[in-house]
Amino acid sequence: MIGAYEAVIGIECHVELTTATKMFCGCPNSFGGEPNTNVCPVCLGMPGALPVPNARALEAIVTTGLALGAEIPSFSKFDRKNYFYPDMPKDYQISQYDAPLTQGGSVPYRLEDGTRKACRLTRIHLEEDTGKSSHAGSGDGRIAGSSYTLLDFNRAGVPLMECVSEPDIRSAAEAVAFLESLRRTLLALGVSDVKMEEGSLRCDANVSVRPAGTAELGTKTEIKNMNSFRSVERAIESEIERQIQILTSGGRVVQETRGWDEVKGVTHSMRSKEQAHDYRYFPDPDLVPLTISREDVERLRAALPELPWQRFERYTQTFGLGEMQAEQLLDNLPLASYYDRVVSIGGNPQRASTFVLGDLSRLANERGVAVSDSKVAPEHVAELAALVEAKTINSKIAKELLARMWDGGGSPKAMVESEGLAQTSDPSAVEHFVDEVLSGNENVVADYKAGKTNVLGFLVGQVMKASRGKADPALVNELVKKKLS
Amino acid sequence: MFDERIERSAAQIAADVNAGRTSACEVAEATLAQVEAVEPRVGAYLTVLQAEARAHAARVDERVRAGERLPLAGVPLAVKDNMCLDGTRTTCGSKILEGWIAPYTATAVARMLQAGAVPIGKANCDEFAMGSSCENSALGVTRNPYDLTRVPGGSSGGSAAAVAAYEAAIGLGSDTGGSIREPGAFCNLVGFKPTYGRVSRYGLIAFASSLDQIGPLTRTVEDAALAYDAMSGHDPMDATSVDRPVESAAGSLRADLRGLRVGIVREFQTGALGAQADAIYRDAYRDLERLGAELVEVSLPTAGYGLATYYLIAPAECSSNLSRFDGVRYGLRVEGKDVREMYDRTRAAGFGPEVKRRILIGAHALSSGYYDAYYVRAQKARTLIARDFATAFASCDLIACPAASCPAFEFAAKSDPYSMYLMDFYTIPMSLAGLPALSVPCGWTTPEGGRRPMPIGLQLCAPLFAERLLLGAAHAYEQATHHAQAHPPALDEVPA
Amino acid sequence: MPADSIDVRYVAQLARIALTDEEVERFGAQLGNLLEHVNALAELDTDSVPATAQVIESHDAVRADVERPCLDREVVLAQAPQRQGGFFRVPRIIAE
Secondary structure, three states, rough: OOOOOEEEEEEEEEOOOOOOOOOOOEEEEEOOOOOOOOOOOOOOOOOOOOOOOOOHHHHHHHHHHHOOOOOOOOEEEOOOOOOOOOOOOEEEEEEEEOOOOOOOOOEEEEEEOOOOEEEEEEEEEEEEEOOOOEEEOOOOOOOOOEEEEEEEEEOOOEEEEEEEEOOOOHHHHHHHHHHHHHHHHHHOOOOOOOOHHHHHHHEEEEEEEOOOEEEEEEEEEEEEEEEOHHHHHHHHHHHHHHHHHHHHHOOOOOOOEEEEEEOOOOOEEEOOOOOOOOOOOOOOOOOEEEEEOOHHHHHHOOOOOOHHHHHHHHHHHHHOOOOOHHHHHHHHHHHHHHHHHHHHHOOOHHHHHHHHHHHHHHHHHHOOOOHHHOOOHHHHHHHHHHHHHHHOOHHHHHHHHHHHHHHHHHHHHHHHHHHOOOEEEEHHHHHHHHHHHHHHHHHHHHHHHOOOOHHHHHHHHHHHOOOOEEEEEEHHHHHHHHHHH | OOOOHHHHHHHHHHHHHHOOOOHHHHEEEEEEHHHHHHHHOOEEEEEEOOOHHHHHHHHHHHHHHHHOOOOOOOOOOEOOEOOOOOOOOOOOHHHHHHOOOOOOOOOOHHHHHHHOEEEEEEEEEOOOOOOOOEEEEEEOOOOOOOOOOOOOOOHHHHHHHHHOOOOOEEEEEEEEOOOOOHHHHHOOOOEEEEEOOOOOOOOOOOOOOHHHHHHEEEEOOOHHHHHHHHOOOOOOOOOOOOOOOOOHHHHHHHOOOOEEEEEEHHHOOOOOOOOHHHHHHHHHHHHHHHHHOOOEEEEEOOHHHHHHHHHHHHHHHHHHHHHOOOOOEEEEEOOOHHHHHHHHHHHHHHHHOOOOOOOHHHHHHHOOOOOOHHHHHHHHHHHHHHHHHHHOOOOEEEEEEEEEOOOEOOOOOOOOOHHHHHHHOHHHHHHHHOOOOEEEEEEEEEOOOOOOOOEEEEEOOOOOHEEEHHHHHHHHHHHHHHHHHOOOOOOOOOOO | OOOOOOOOOOOOHHOOOOHHHHHHHHHHHHHHHHHHHHHHHHHOOOOOOOOOOOOOOOOOOOOOOOOOOOOOOHHHHHHOEEEOOEEEEEEEEEEE
8 A cells, every 4th residue: 555554445336137127117127218118107106006026136136145155144125215316216215224135245356466355245235226317407417507307217126236345445456356356246147237337337435544554444435426447446546545645634534425527537525514314214015025045045056157266266277277368258258158168179278268369359359250259160169279289280370270260160170181281290201391491591501500590480481481381390490400400 | 866776786786787687887877977966065076987987887888798797797986086097087185196197007996897897986085095084185075975064084085975975886995094994984884994915005005005905885795795806816016915815705795693703892891982882882792692693802902002003103104105296207396496495395285284294203203213212113012913913813703893983073073183093093903903804884873963863883803814704794794783774865965 | 212292394304395384383293292192102011022024924025027018108208297308307406
């Protein structure tokens, strides 16, 4: 941390679930759409309407809790959180107060230097999202200075998981690593598409600082309005710096909510004094309690997919991939599935990763088509890897074949056979090419013998050319060196 | 022209329509004529549904012609105006919803219509179902058809008055602390509140979610049973509706009470009702005995705390349920310089004093620092009251007691809020315990200074889900006593 | 024991209802009277009694994740106190 001070950070996230319908009614749960077309008496808070919970949302949160090592209680309930706001159709939000669906748990993450850490979770609970307000008349869409507000209730009632972490995080970079790990987990579970730009992942940070080595917590501020992971990092860094400056100049940090200004790169106070809301929580009498049987818990636990950190272990420990490669795969689940398929068919993990993460991914970027959507079948990648492992072809030929497979599909083995692309590993045949090149480049040979060893590459290249690329480069290298010594 | 068809019970009307002896359209026309004739005096309806009545009646006739036999064929129906009926003005008796047209239909109402009932009008009620006289309605005055200088009871006063004045054969009401049973008693009707959760609350504009139940107001117990059969049953749109099969009550009406034990509540024998009423109830209990019931004394020691319990829980729930009336999406809006001012002014203008009082006390009971002492404690008292009933029902099958603290009183007689709350003293405990209960006419008394005899109601209460037993027994009592028929409504009078 | 009085202004603010001074006084008295009666609940021994969570024992009333028809927007906005295009419109929100 910055010299004498240590930052203490907790994160609170709201995650929109990708269920087919909203939390308490059968309206579609979809992003976008013409305003106020995705509504019904329930999510509009019309007189007489009643909520009924979405079973799929309940499963999603329990699954998430299990993946993160949380406790799932046998009993849970919904409570009403009462406050007035125009985007709240009932002027209360159905949420969970003192009996949330999960308690505890933690999110593991890795720092840049490879250190493993975990941030504990306090709880995750289920609630309904509000509608969307757009403030008009101020020119910048902010509340301050606006003259009226427009409301769209399409989003009202969408299921939300609120994840609250303990203040275990110690830097802005860690906060981002935490969020990355959480995001990957939720993607792997298929419970949310966690896109900050679409609002399906929103987060606030609680930030305080204290003299390094002390245990007492400093005064914290709540930072809001961060729209990307980069924003989160910048905002937290800015806030840490601001608080340290205050303390070192003898001031006190005010407990308040602060909004991040992306353009100016600073946080600004959103409230002049901390306003305590009396939410008058009480159990929602329109809903009945939830029981979660141990059988259900075990069923959901057994159905958990491979989690990001498990996958990371598998890639780095079992497959021997580098950490960067493993991260690349973790960030792209379809690609990782594709890669896994190649390996499961028998492709050598490292060779396969070179092809998938190197050549194929490059082609994918150039052509704008995902690897998993391309014409290259995983079986054929495995086939290609086997050909290279057996030294039937060299890696240069392999690259050419990959490009051709991208454009037209097809089995590399068939192509090698029909076109006679098999490389020459027969020492006598290769030796013939070596002799040919050495005798045709006497002055280069003389340079080498005189000490310019770097011309070896040129000579090897010439042999490769003479053999039309089919000679085994390692063998060529060995033979040329032998003959020159 | 008074068409005697409209005096018939729902059972008779349905039988006539199904048999082709009369048509739903004819019944609807006769009822609408009655509405026109008596509404200026009774004021039961806030909205008369002439076009809807005719359209529904025509459809019923089509269905009957096509061979269907509908349990409520052509039965004219009053719908309390706190229940949504698609396309109709639904006001809850409040200025805040004065012009609101419901865009969907409450499940219970839909089931009644599906069974052949014909909607005649949306009935007046105390604002948001809060009240015991219908005087809290902001949109109209309803008078008791048995004495137009007196209230019909509440909050389902409009539905009760409509049925008593032959402007409907069945009235749908809602009961939270007695709002079906008390107007039933005041208007010489059967007023029946099923077990909590038996009838869907989807489309019933909520007052107190854990107490509200829809139920029928009728002239006979058999009609109440028919209505119950049609409206009740699990609804996936209401998470509090009970997933239990409904056994037909209309098919279980009894001729006597042999083998039944009826509990008389010790704590209610206080003489607080006055000599006349006491005598009437004693006669009623004796009639139950004559029908074969064994009377036993039971104790409900916590029932006396029912009012205190109710007037914390119901307001707490309603303070939250009524937050949605904020001028944003529907209903009344009074403009303000900002949203907050809009809220404050809209709700100030839109809600009447009783509604405001209950919202205030309710918010107080839930607020930080008071939640445990008020709301939680009340919910604990509620547990005790429910336990009292469970204990009592170990030694009896039914409980009998008064339905109301007095007969229908004159307008403005109970101007102090607490004196009005006392009207529900006998009905509240059953609501808190979720038990099925009804009021059935058991006699007449001329109140002090009164001009004519007013009806008195006997309340019967059964264990959870024992509607068949309850209605069956009430039917036996009714058939043996016929108290309701002793006096006709005073519809020729001009109100004072 | 809770006081027999209720801070009517504070609660009216929570409930977002503007009250006149006269109403504050009148309701204060009426609700104070009610609270006196309500305080009788303290006479009951409720220490070991569970609060009623629901009247009828039931749990897990949930629904499958299946779509149901939405309302037509014109129906929805037809009764909006104020609309602008496809939106509901309200006066400005004061930033707190």
